[in-house]
Every structure is written in structure tokens, then in C-alpha cells.
Amino acid sequence: xxxxxxxxxxxxxxxxxxxxxxxxxxxxxxxxxxxxxxxxxxxxxxxxxxxxxxxxxxxxxxxxxxxxxxxxxxxxxxxxxxxxxxxxxxxxxxxxxxxxxxxxxxxxxxxxxxxxxxxxxxxxxxxxxxxxxxxxxxxxxxxxxxxxxxxxxxxxxxxxxxxxxxxxxxxxxxxxxxxxxxxxxxxxxxxxxxxxxxxxxxxxxxxxxxxxxxxxxxxxxxxxxxxxxxxxxxxxxxxxxxxxxxxxxxxxxxxxxxxxxxxxxxxxxxxxxxxxxxxxxxxxxxxxxxxxxxxxxxxxxxxxxxxxxxxxxxxxxxxxxxxxxxxxxxxxxxxxxxxxxxxxxxxxxxxxxxxxxxx
Ligand code: DAH
Numbered sequence: 001x002x003x004x005x006x007x008x009x010x011x012x013x014x015x016x017x018x019x020x021x022x023x024x025x026x027x028x029x030x031x032x033x034x035x036x037x038x039x040x041x042x043x044x045x046x047x048x049x050x051x052x053x054x055x056x057x058x059x060x061x062x063x064x065x066x067x068x069x070x071x072x073x074x075x076x077x078x079x080x081x082x083x084x085x086x087x088x089x090x091x092x093x094x095x096x097x098x099x100x101x102x103x104x105x106x107x108x109x110x111x112x113x114x115x116x117x118x119x120x121x122x123x124x125x126x127x128x129x130x131x132x133x134x135x136x137x138x139x140x141x142x143x144x145x146x147x148x149x150x151x152x153x154x155x156x157x158x159x160x161x162x163x164x165x166x167x168x169x170x171x172x173x174x175x176x177x178x179x180x181x182x183x184x185x186x187x188x189x190x191x192x193x194x195x196x197x198x199x200x201x202x203x204x205x206x207x208x209x210x211x212x213x214x215x216x217x218x219x220x221x222x223x224x225x226x227x228x229x230x231x232x233x234x235x236x237x238x239x240x241x242x243x244x245x246x247x248x249x250x251x252x253x254x255x256x257x258x259x260x261x262x263x264x265x266x267x268x269x270x271x272x273x274x275x276x277x278x279x280x281x282x283x284x285x286x287x288x289x290x291x292x293x294x295x296x297x298x299x300x301x302x303x304x305x306x307x308x309x310x311x312x313x314x315x316x317x318x319x320x321x322x323x324x325x326x327x328x329x330x331x332x333x334x335x336x337x338x339x340x341x342x343x344x345x346x347x348x349x350x351x352x353x354x355x356x357x358x359x
Pocket of ligand 1: 172173174175214215253255256285286287288309310311312
């Protein structure tokens with residue numbers, strides 16, 4: 001019997017892996033295993049023989065079983081150590097630059113614009129893209145039957161819910177966020193509101209969905225001069241040029257009085273746009289002093305506070321800065337276009353770090 005024990009202890013000691021140990025377990029302790037068969041023989045023994053052989057056999061079975069378990073654990077530990085040694089990773093290695101994608105020019109420009117205005121103390125406000133016609137029109141001094149409503153090619157939403165729910169539209173501009181910002185934050189106030197807007201229009205420079213950024217500054221002593229300075233600082237920083245010449249052209253918007261469209265001096269030499277010089281003018285935005293009715297609609301007293309507002313097309317100034325000729329391509333999701341005009345997502349635009357770096 002001790003030969004049997006010796007044999008198995010030796011085999012167990014020499015087992016190389018978990019598979020070895022498992023086959024040894026079956027060979028010794030399995031249903032037809034050597035030790036199991038011996039246990040079965042106990043039945044044929046005489047009682048006094050069995051009295052001695054039984055406990056001895058049980059003890060041996062326990063010992064072999066314990067040896068198998070111990071060896072199994074040791075082999076598992078060993079295999080794990082070997083794996084750890086083989087699968088090391090040097091976390092100090094610099095990562096490889098993998099280009100998974102790039103930032104869409106609209107996102108890039110929105111970040112650039114935000115960085116510039118943040119430097120001038122403007123925070124970012126947002127509003128819903130599905131807007132009531134009150135916020136989109138009435139509060140902005142565009143009453144029903146006003147020609148501006150018709151001009152905006154508005155998408156009206158089907159009346160849903162209760163009958164007396166206010167009519168809703170896809171907002172046609174970011175100007176309603178002026179009202180929402182006034183309601184939420186009161187005055188004094190300096191915000192920009194970037195976002196999507198919608199109009200039923202489609203050609204080389206118009207898409208049914210496009211982007212605007214609204215600006216609003218309210219305080220007790222804000223004038224057109226402040227507006228001009230802010231827009232000059234903005235255009236210089238955005239177009240990344242030292243010298244800029246802006247022209248304020250009298251215009252009309254229901255929500256501002258007086259209203260001005262702002263043009264930037266430019267030249268078109270050999271079809272190439274150059275800003276800051278030349279004899280041409282390029283319209284870039286609409287602006288003005290906020291109409292007292294609009295300030296009232298925002299819940300602020302227009303006898304105390306006044307201010308300026310402006311609205312810029314994000315896609316439009318993206319096209320001008322980065323030389324993209326067709327707005328429709330912005331929203332085609334064509335990977336070739338995105339790879340060509342996209343920006344690195346790791347370069348966050350800041351005024352001190354540089355605004356734009358195409359990839
Ligand atoms: N909301 C105007 C539009 O979409 C743009 C605009 C013009 C906004 C003048 C303003 C502003 O805040 O003062 O055409």
C-alpha cells in the first residue's frame with residue numbers, strides 16, 4: 001500500500017501542468033481509479049482485515065487527494081506568474097498617434113468663437129431648438145403678420161398635446177436665447193448663445209439646418225461704441241489678422257434699434273479672399289442696440305438697462321476663414337471632406353495657445 005502512495009506522490013510531484021494533475025486524479029481517485037478499486041475490494045475482506053486496511057486506505061486516499069490539491073494550486077500560481085512575466089506592458093512608452101477622426105469645422109469654429117468671447121467676459125447660454133413662437137418671434141418684437149416671420153421660411157411644428165399649447169417652431173435664429181438668458185440670469189449680462197437654427201432654404205450658401213451664435217451684453221451704460229470695439233476685437237482674433245476694418249451699415253431688425261449690418265473690408269485677388277485690405281466689403285453679421293420691448297420681454301427694466309446684441313452665422317464665418325466653398329458639403333458626412341477640412345481634437349483653441357491649427 002505504501003508503494004502505491006509513494007508512486008502517486010512521486011507522479012504528483014512531477015506533474016507539469018493542470019492537465020497532468022487532472023489525469024492523475026482520475027487515474028488514482030476517479031470511479032475506476034486505482035485507489036477507488038482498492039476501496040471496493042474492502043467489501044470482500046474479512047472484518048478484522050478490513051478494520052486495519054480500511055482506515056489505512058482512507059488515510060492514503062486523503063493524503064493523495066491533499067497532495068493533488070496542493071500541487072494543483074501550486075501549478076495555477078506558477079502558470080499565473082509565467083503569464084504575468086510574459087504579458088508585461090511598458091506604461092512609460094509614448095502612445096502612437098492614431099487618427100480615429102477629426103473635429104468638424106463647425107465644432108472647431110464654435111470653440112474658437114467661445115474662446116474669444118470668454119476672454120471678454122461672455123459666458124455661454126443655450127436654449128431649445130424647438131421653440132415657442134413667442135420666444136422665436138413675439139418676444140423679439142416680431143408680432144404676428146410681421147413681414148419678418150414670412151421672410152424667415154419657418155418650419156412650423158404640428159400642434160401637439162392640448163389644444164391650448166403654444167404653437168411651436170424650429171427656431172429660425174439664436175435670438176430667442178437672448179430672452180431666455182435675460183429671464184434666467186437678469187442684468188447686467190454678457191452671454192453668447194451658439195447653436196443650431198432651421199429655415200426652409202437650400203442652395204450653395206443655405207442649408208435647412210445651420211448654426212448661429214448670438215451675442216448679448218446688457219448694463220447701465222452700454223453704447224454702440226462698446227459694440228464696435230467688441231466686434232473689432234472678435235473679428236481680429238477670429239480671422240487671426242492684426243488689421244481689420246469694419247463698416248457699420250444702417251439696417252433694420254425688429255429686435256434692435258438702431259440696427260446695423262457689419263461688413264469687413266476685403267479684396268478678391270485671383271478669386272482669393274483677403275480680409276483687412278482692398279476695396280470690397282463682405283457682410284459678416286447683424287447687430288444693434290437691443291430694442292426696449294425686447295429687454296422688457298426678458299423681464300428687465302429697459303429704463304435702467306440697455307445693451308447691444310449681434311448674430312453671426314457660424315458656418316458662414318467657417319467658410320470664410322477656412323476657404324470652404326459650399327455649405328451643403330458641411331452636412332453630407334463625406335469622410336473625404338471631413339478628413340480634408342477636419343481639425344485635431346487634441347488642439348483646444350485658446351487665445352494664448354493659438355486658435356486654429358488644421359490637421
Ligand atoms: N437673428 C438675426 C438673423 O437670424 C441675426 C441678428 C441680427 C441677431 C441682429 C441679432 C441682431 O442679435 O442684433 O438674421
